[in-house]
Amino acid sequence: MYLVTAEQMRELDRRTIEELGIPAVALMENAGRAIAEEVVALCRRRGPGGGRDRGNRWSNGGSSGGDGGSGGGADGSSNGSSNCSSSGGNGGNGGNGSSNCSSSGGNGGNGGNGSSNCSSSGGNGGSGGNGSSNCSSSGGNRGNGGNGSSNCSSSGGNGGNGVSGDAAAAETARAHGERAGFQVSGDNALTLAHADAERWFILVGKGNNGGDGLAAARHLREAGIAATLVYAVPPESLTGVAALQRDAAAALGLPALQYGRDRLDLAEGSGIVDALLGTGAAGAPRGAYAELIAAANRSGKAIVSADIPSGLDADTGATHEPCIQASVTVCLALLKRGLVQYPGAAAAGRVVVRSIGIPSSLAGEEDGVSAHLLTPEVLQQRLGVDVTRRRSPEGHKGTYGHVLLAGGTLRMSGAGLLSARAALRAGAGLVTWALPQQLLPYVAGAAPELMLAPAEDGGAGVWNAATADELLRLSGQRDVLAIGPGLGRFAGDTEWLRRLWEGTACPLVLDADALNILAEADYSGWAQRKHPVILTPHPGEMARLAGRSTAEVQADRIGLALAYAAEHQVTLVLKGAHTVIATSEGQAYVNTTGHPGMGTGGAGDVLTGVISGLLAQGLNAAQAAAFGVYLHGEAGEKAACERGNPASLIAGDIIEAL
Ligand SMILES: NC(=O)C1=CN([C@@H]2O[C@H](COP(=O)(O)OP(=O)(O)OC[C@H]3O[C@@H](n4cnc5c(N)ncnc54)[C@H](O)[C@@H]3O)[C@@H](O)[C@H]2O)[C@@H](O)CC1
Ligand SMILES: Nc1ncnc2c1ncn2[C@@H]1O[C@H](COP(=O)(O)OP(=O)(O)O)[C@@H](O)[C@H]1O
Numbered sequence: 201m202y203l204v205t206a207e208q209m210r211e212l213d214r215r216t217i218e219e220l221g222i223p224a225v226a227l228m229e230n231a232g233r234a235i236a237e238e239v240v241a242l243c244r245r246r247g248p249g250g251g252r253d254r255g256n257r258w259s260n261g262g263s264s265g266g267d268g269g270s271g272g273g274a275d276g277s278s279n280g281s282s283n284c285s286s287s288g289g290n291g292g293n294g295g296n297g298s299s300n301c302s303s304s305g306g307n308g309g310n311g312g313n314g315s316s317n318c319s320s321s322g323g324n325g326g327s328g329g330n331g332s333s334n335c336s337s338s339g340g341n342r343g344n345g346g347n348g349s350s351n352c353s354s355s356g357g358n359g360g361n362g363v364s365g366d367a368a369a370a371e372t373a374r375a376h377g378e379r380a381g382f383q384v385s386g387d388n389a390l391t392l393a394h395a396d397a398e399r400w401f402i403l404v405g406k407g408n409n410g411g412d413g414l415a416a417a418r419h420l421r422e423a424g425i426a427a428t429l430v431y432a433v434p435p436e437s438l439t440g441v442a443a444l445q446r447d448a449a450a451a452l453g454l455p456a457l458q459y460g461r462d463r464l465d466l467a468e469g470s471g472i473v474d475a476l477l478g479t480g481a482a483g484a485p486r487g488a489y490a491e492l493i494a495a496a497n498r499s500g501k502a503i504v505s506a507d508i509p510s511g512l513d514a515d516t517g518a519t520h521e522p523c524i525q526a527s528v529t530v531c532l533a534l535l536k537r538g539l540v541q542y543p544g545a546a547a548a549g550r551v552v553v554r555s556i557g558i559p560s561s562l563a564g565e566e567d568g569v570s571a572h573l574l575t576p577e578v579l580q581q582r583l584g585v586d587v588t589r590r591r592s593p594e595g596h597k598g599t600y601g602h603v604l605l606a607g608g609t610l611r612m613s614g615a616g617l618l619s620a621r622a623a624l625r626a627g628a629g630l631v632t633w634a635l636p637q638q639l640l641p642y643v644a645g646a647a648p649e650l651m652l653a654p655a656e657d658g659g660a661g662v663w664n665a666a667t668a669d670e671l672l673r674l675s676g677q678r679d680v681l682a683i684g685p686g687l688g689r690f691a692g693d694t695e696w697l698r699r700l701w702e703g704t705a706c707p708l709v710l711d712a713d714a715l716n717i718l719a720e721a722d723y724s725g726w727a728q729r730k731h732p733v734i735l736t737p738h739p740g741e742m743a744r745l746a747g748r749s750t751a752e753v754q755a756d757r758i759g760l761a762l763a764y765a766a767e768h769q770v771t772l773v774l775k776g777a778h779t780v781i782a783t784s785e786g787q788a789y790v791n792t793t794g795h796p797g798m799g800t801g802g803a804g805d806v807l808t809g810v811i812s813g814l815l816a817q818g819l820n821a822a823q824a825a826a827f828g829v830y831l832h833g834e835a836g837e838k839a840a841c842e843r844g845n846p847a848s849l850i851a852g853d854i855i856e857a858l
């Protein structure tokens with residue numbers, strides 16, 4: 201899935217309109233329809249008079265005592281895998297794609313199209329949509345299986361209801377089975393049983409984002425939902441296709457208010473469509489826009505944002521003051537970069553990308569878009585990774601490469617051990633851990649699968665500059681050298697690292713203090729390497745490398761990662777929630793696997809091991825970095841799920857979940 205900037209989106213809009221001849225108003229009509237469909241889907245999910253529904257598509261949610269995380273969106277444009285766990289609360293809704301939800305003591309999740317595995321104990325089972333669905337529930341109500349194959353088992357509970365979407369259509373078809381041959385069905389996407397209980401305010405800005413909202417209002421009316429327009433500016437100031445939409449809404453007789461002139465209480469409605477500002481916004485929202493955003497957030501109502509939450513920087517994910525806090529963002533045509541980076545990703549809520557007639561193939565053309573969401577499809581098709589990690593039937597340990605890891609000191613021996621063990625779990629055939637000699641008695645036997653290479657440390661249990669020779673010798677027979685976890689700093693470390701940088705004929709992975717050494721050296725003067733370098737900084741280390749503050753790094757992670765990787769000809773892994781991988785060829789990938797529970801000492805050391813283990817098996821730098829980050833995040837999710845409470849997750853759990 202492509203990730204675009206506002207500028208790139210504008211160019212794709214222009215080409216669609218000018219080169220393909222698709223009228224702008226047709227795109228806007230599609231946008232309005234998509235937004236209305238997502239409002240209806242949200243109303244269905246929460247039921248009449250429901251709450252705010254602030255699920256987040258990009259974070260795989262886990263919660264206790266509350267609502268479970270929400271899976272993918274409501275339709276085909278938001279395929280994805282989603283893992284939700286919840287205890288004592290409601291399970292999440294699984295959208296299209298694969299979804300694994302488990303919940304205890306609460307309601308099971310709804311399975312959307314695709315394959316869905318839900319288990320729930322002590323609560324209600326989920327509804328399975330189209331595709332295959334496995335639901336098991338004990339002590340509660342059984343869920344409904346939709347079309348396709350469905351296996352539901354329940355013990356000690358009642359058969360449940362809660363038919364939705366295509367499952368309802370299947371039910372109707374069965375009821376009318378005797379009259380097969382003549383069936384009429386309506387527009388399911390805009391059908392809502394309790395439409396008359398809904399009243400939505402549509403906040404309309406001056407530009408095309410406002411036009412999208414106006415089109416959405418007409419489609420909501422079609423669904424039977426009362427829609428009241430709230431213009432941020434005098435309606436007569438709208439121009440172009442937005443003005444056409446204004447006139448159509450007026451001709452249909454949709455009620456309209458003007459902010460500042462008419463009385464308005466957003467709390468009187470049941471939801472809000474935010475169509476104030478989109479990709480044409482510049483700077484922090486001003487005047488009536490700022491006041492409407494603040495009032496919408498205060499109202500406590502569900503907010504569906506058109507394209508991006510108003511107040512979000514579409515390129516960086518930075519949020520201005522104020523910024524809409526959406527339940528759902530209906531992103532139009534292509535995913536905007538700002539929606540996948542925090543804090544924007546949190547402000548956006550659940551993100552649904554909807555096609556509106558702008559061909560995504562335009563984005564892939566020459567001089568096209570350089571950033572992508574890291575999905576299994578992108579890993580396989582764009583990066584050429586075998587995500588099944590197939591082993592050859594005739595393979596042996598020599599087939600899968602040999603990692604050499606240099607790290608660990610007496611005070612930080614665990615970091616080296618975590619990295620080395622993770623490299624083994626990533627599938628490396630052999631792993632040698634080079635460590636200061638004094639550590640040997642303490643770590644010998646800690647991981648019997650490892651080979652240990654003690655380096656002369658003069659009895660101090662720390663690294664010294666003289667060990668470079670030994671590491672250079674060892675690296676000659678290894679496939680990758682990883683340096684950094686638990687390394688510490690020592691006299692002469694800059695020259696030590698320079699010798700390894702210039703003297704090793706295999707890929708290099710640098711983490712932790714190896715990055716801090718690099719940050720202090722002007723390594724642009726070091727000899728160019730023939731073999732790739734992967735740097736894995738967290739935001740603090742990135743700040744030192746780039747000579748900026750951590751806040752500046754976080755303000756535009758994708759932009760900075762792309763620039764740094766291209767300038768220094770390295771593969772850069774900028775860690776943190778939604779890690780960014782940037783390649784030396786100018787491509788960026790944003791990972792969304794992972795879990796807040798991974799904010800624990802040593803989690804990064806595990807990642808270094810995983811990436812090194814993949815490099816040893818012959819993956820190139822971009823493949824190993826991207827797939828390593830993806831697997832590491834997935835293992836973190838699994839480990840958090842298994843621990844029950846994610847706060848108890850420790851780095852070793854991630855290794856065991858690999
Ligand atoms: N063909 C197209 O261009 C399409 C555009 N679409 C929609 O159009 C949006 C982009 O539309 P526009 O380029 O008209 O821009 P916007 O609708 O995002 O807003 C631009 C207007 O908002 C005002 N404004 C900008 N920054 C402000 C601030 N900080 N405070 C207060 N007011 C501010 C200005 O008056 C400006 O004219 C997209 O996000 C999307 O929703 C869709 O309808 C699809 C097709
Ligand atoms: N909230 C989060 N969501 C997803 N991943 C996270 C989150 N917090 C931390 N991580 C991941 O955990 C790892 C932490 O790495 P790092 O900060 O280097 O830890 P350490 O130095 O202790 O090993 C990184 O891969 C990071 O992306």
Ligand SMILES: [K+]
Pocket residue numbers: 409474475476477478505506507508509510
């Ligand atoms: K908006």
